[in-house]
Amino acid sequence: MATIDFKNVQKRYGQFKAIHDFNLHVGEGELCVFVGPSGCGKSTILKMLAGLEETTSGSIEIGGRDVTDLGPGKRDIAMVFQNYALYPHMSVRSNIGFGLKMRGVPKADIDKAVNEAAEILELTDYLDRRPRALSGGQRQRVALGRAIVREPSAFLMDEPLSNLDAKLRTQTRSEIVKLQKRLGVTTIYVTHDQVEALTMATRIVVMRGGVIQQVGSPDELFSQPANLFVAGFIGSPGMNFFRGPVEIENGKAFTRFGEQRIPLGQVPQKLTAKEAIFGIRPEHLQVGETGVPVTLSLVESLGTEKILHFATPKGQETDAIETEIVSDEDARDKKTMLARVIDDRRYHDGETIRIALPEGKVHIFDTVTHEAIV
Amino acid sequence: MKKRSLLGNFALYGTVTAVCVVLLFPIYWMFLTALSPRTQLRSYPPNFWPRDPQWNVFSDLLAAQPFGLWMWNTIMVATATMILSLTIGVLAAYALSRHRLRGGQPLGLFILTSKMLPATLLVIPLFAIFKSLGLVGSLWSVVIAQATLIVPFATWMLKGYFDTIPAELEQAALVDGCSPLGALFRIVLPVASPGLAATALYAFVISWSDFLYARTFLATSESKWTLNVGIATLKGEFVTDWNTIMAASLMAAVPIIGVYLFLERYLVGGLSAGAEK
Ligand SMILES: Nc1ncnc2c1ncn2[C@@H]1O[C@H](COP(=O)(O)OP(=O)(O)OP(=O)(O)O)[C@@H](O)[C@H]1O
Ligand SMILES: [Mg+2]
Numbered sequence: 001m002a003t004i005d006f007k008n009v010q011k012r013y014g015q016f017k018a019i020h021d022f023n024l025h026v027g028e029g030e031l032c033v034f035v036g037p038s039g040c041g042k043s044t045i046l047k048m049l050a051g052l053e054e055t056t057s058g059s060i061e062i063g064g065r066d067v068t069d070l071g072p073g074k075r076d077i078a079m080v081f082q083n084y085a086l087y088p089h090m091s092v093r094s095n096i097g098f099g100l101k102m103r104g105v106p107k108a109d110i111d112k113a114v115n116e117a118a119e120i121l122e123l124t125d126y127l128d129r130r131p132r133a134l135s136g137g138q139r140q141r142v143a144l145g146r147a148i149v150r151e152p153s154a155f156l157m158d159e160p161l162s163n164l165d166a167k168l169r170t171q172t173r174s175e176i177v178k179l180q181k182r183l184g185v186t187t188i189y190v191t192h193d194q195v196e197a198l199t200m201a202t203r204i205v206v207m208r209g210g211v212i213q214q215v216g217s218p219d220e221l222f223s224q225p226a227n228l229f230v231a232g233f234i235g236s237p238g239m240n241f242f243r244g245p246v247e248i249e250n251g252k253a254f255t256r257f258g259e260q261r262i263p264l265g266q267v268p269q270k271l272t273a274k275e276a277i278f279g280i281r282p283e284h285l286q287v288g289e290t291g292v293p294v295t296l297s298l299v300e301s302l303g304t305e306k307i308l309h310f311a312t313p314k315g316q317e318t319d320a321i322e323t324e325i326v327s328d329e330d331a332r333d334k335k336t337m338l339a340r341v342i343d344d345r346r347y348h349d350g351e352t353i354r355i356a357l358p359e360g361k362v363h364i365f366d367t368v369t370h371e372a373i374v
Numbered sequence: 375m376k377k378r379s380l381l382g383n384f385a386l387y388g389t390v391t392a393v394c395v396v397l398l399f400p401i402y403w404m405f406l407t408a409l410s411p412r413t414q415l416r417s418y419p420p421n422f423w424p425r426d427p428q429w430n431v432f433s434d435l436l437a438a439q440p441f442g443l444w445m446w447n448t449i450m451v452a453t454a455t456m457i458l459s460l461t462i463g464v465l466a467a468y469a470l471s472r473h474r475l476r477g478g479q480p481l482g483l484f485i486l487t488s489k490m491l492p493a494t495l496l497v498i499p500l501f502a503i504f505k506s507l508g509l510v511g512s513l514w515s516v517v518i519a520q521a522t523l524i525v526p527f528a529t530w531m532l533k534g535y536f537d538t539i540p541a542e543l544e545q546a547a548l549v550d551g552c553s554p555l556g557a558l559f560r561i562v563l564p565v566a567s568p569g570l571a572a573t574a575l576y577a578f579v580i581s582w583s584d585f586l587y588a589r590t591f592l593a594t595s596e597s598k599w600t601l602n603v604g605i606a607t608l609k610g611e612f613v614t615d616w617n618t619i620m621a622a623s624l625m626a627a628v629p630i631i632g633v634y635l636f637l638e639r640y641l642v643g644g645l646s647a648g649a650e651k
Contacts (some may be wrong), residue, residue, distance in 0.1 A: 047545075050545075050549055051548075051549075052545050052549070071548065072548040072549045073548060073551035073552065073553070077549065078549065079549045081545070081546060083540060085540065085543050085546040087543065087546075087547075088565055089564045089565055089567075098547075098550050099551055102550050102551035102552055102556075103551050146550070150550075
């Protein structure tokens with residue numbers, strides 16, 4: 001158990017800057033999830049922490065000890081790889097016990113530790129098999145076993161679930177969280193799946209292009225995204241964005257959505273521009289008697305839950321630059337907005353409904369810096 | 375696996391039989407020649423089984439020639455060549471495969487060019503080198519000369535194999551507390567054992583069948599002759615005793631079969647399956 005500190009860590013590959021000035025403190029026993037789109041440097045930062053990649057500059061501390069120049073074997077960490085990296089020529093037992101053996105632990109103690117780990121992970125019946133004779137889920141558990149048996153001061157996991165099918169992934173996700181709580185070992189978990197991040201993390205680090213975008217609890221990221229990118233990345237389906245004017249009247253701010261005036265509450269301190277990008281989550285849009293009339297272009301029904309598609313009001317679409325940085329899993333058309341409703345009403349394509357944007361649920365972003373305005 | 379049709383079975387076994395017949399016929403013919411009395415060697419139409427097999431040809435050979443010594447020398451040379459080539463090949467291939475060396479790509483290709491020169495071309499410079507090193511007449515000269523031929527190809531074979539082993543395997547070993555060399559010996563080499571076995575077999579066979587280098591470097595030191603050099607001397611100036619030569623050649627082939635049978639279990643690939651998802 002230990003704290004982890006990154007201090008001004010940078011990484012270059014030749015001319016390419018993979019990590020810019022990375023600073024982070026991870027507390028003891030935390031489950032910290034690094035999330036971000038592909039190529040944002042998550043694996044790189046994890047490998048630097050493991051000692052598998054050198055840092056270009058800056059320092060890394062584990063438990064207050066500077067490990068920047070130590071080899072991976074001396075950092076007292078365990079890592080779970082995306083492809084598991086099980087040793088194919090060894091039995092499950094030897095795979096799990098290998099790290100202890102390398103550290104010169106007596107054979108009897110290794111056996112005991114391996115059996116205990118196998119018990120926790122329900123691998124007892126498979127200890128004498130080779131990895132190739134195991135299912136994907138079992139291999140994944142062997143990889144976990146290899147990590148927990150050493151009782152390291154930190155676990156590093158690089159997309160450990162991405163090779164499992166959806167059902168097994170959800171199941172294993174909660175098992176990892178339980179295991180981590182039970183062992184209390186500081187864990188850094190890398191994923192590009194924001195759902196995984198939201199469900200597992202005590203703290204999330206959102207990254208993009210080698211830069212930390214925001215650090216916070218799942219709730220904070222969801223309700224107070226620091227910028228346009230985080231707002232669009234966290235949540236599924238992603239946040240709706242539209243461009244609108246800023247009007248101020250008696251200390252209250254307003255914008256327009258289609259024909260209607262939308263109250264935004266108290267004028268945020270930093271709100272000085274004439275125009276801004278506004279965001280609202282699909283689940284916060286309210287369908288009712290009042291509001292802006294919109295015509296549904298598509299209705300996706302998931303039983304009682306429905307996703308209603310309608311066009312962003314003319315002239316209020318966000319443009320290409322903004323669209324590009326908002327990474328949404330299903331690469332949504334940015335001229336379309338979504339509302340997520342849970343009710344028993346039937347909706348059909350072409351129908352006109354009224355949509356209201358409740359005060360306090362609308363996020364405001366700067367059109368140039370894309371930072372949240374609060 | 376899909377069940378083959380009857381016709382498919384026929385085609386498969388037919389082809390296998392045909393290939394075997396073509397490949398094995400010369401060996402059968404060697405056997406036949408070895409056992410036939412000399413007078414029957416050139417009879418036409420040929421006999422497909424000698425009327426009076428001369429089984430004593432083998433014992434006569436062993437009594438008349440230092441066959442055991444030749445065999446011993448050949449085994450020493452082939453084993454040493456195999457170990458030397460594999461050691462150099464493994465280290466070079468591992469470096470080429472794992473470390474993005476400055477100029478690694480051209481270097482890798484350059485290694486292969488030496489393989490493209492005919493061996494005969496290298497005999498003379500090698501002879502000059504070994505002469506000044508005082509190695510002519512020593513088995514080491516043959517070992518080193520053969521290794522110069524085998525190492526380039528062995529390096530490329532092994533590099534290809536190492537490339538298929540995910541880097542995460544070694545990284546996992548490093549995190550588990552191995553040194554980089556420890557990861558190579560404990561993880562990479564065992565996983566690469568089919569590739570190692572194939573390369574070892576290649577080195578052994580090439581070395582075993584070498585005549586040119588052994589003949590050139592060992593000609594004057596009779597006690598160092600290898601099988602191929604020794605067998606060549608059986609061909610007389612006026613009479614050639616084909617039965618004896620064939621008998622000797624047959625016996626010379628036995629160890630190769632032994633080595634193959636030993637390495638076969640490692641040759642079967644697919645060991646690395648299961649490392650990943
Ligand atoms: N050895 C390398 N040489 C050059 N560039 C590299 C190297 N390794 C990674 N990169 C680059 O660094 C960036 C970050 O890579 P990294 O593997 O950390 O991404 P990631 O966030 O883990 O992505 P993914 O979700 O796809 O795994 C990428 O743009 C990648 O191309
Ligand atoms: Mg990655």
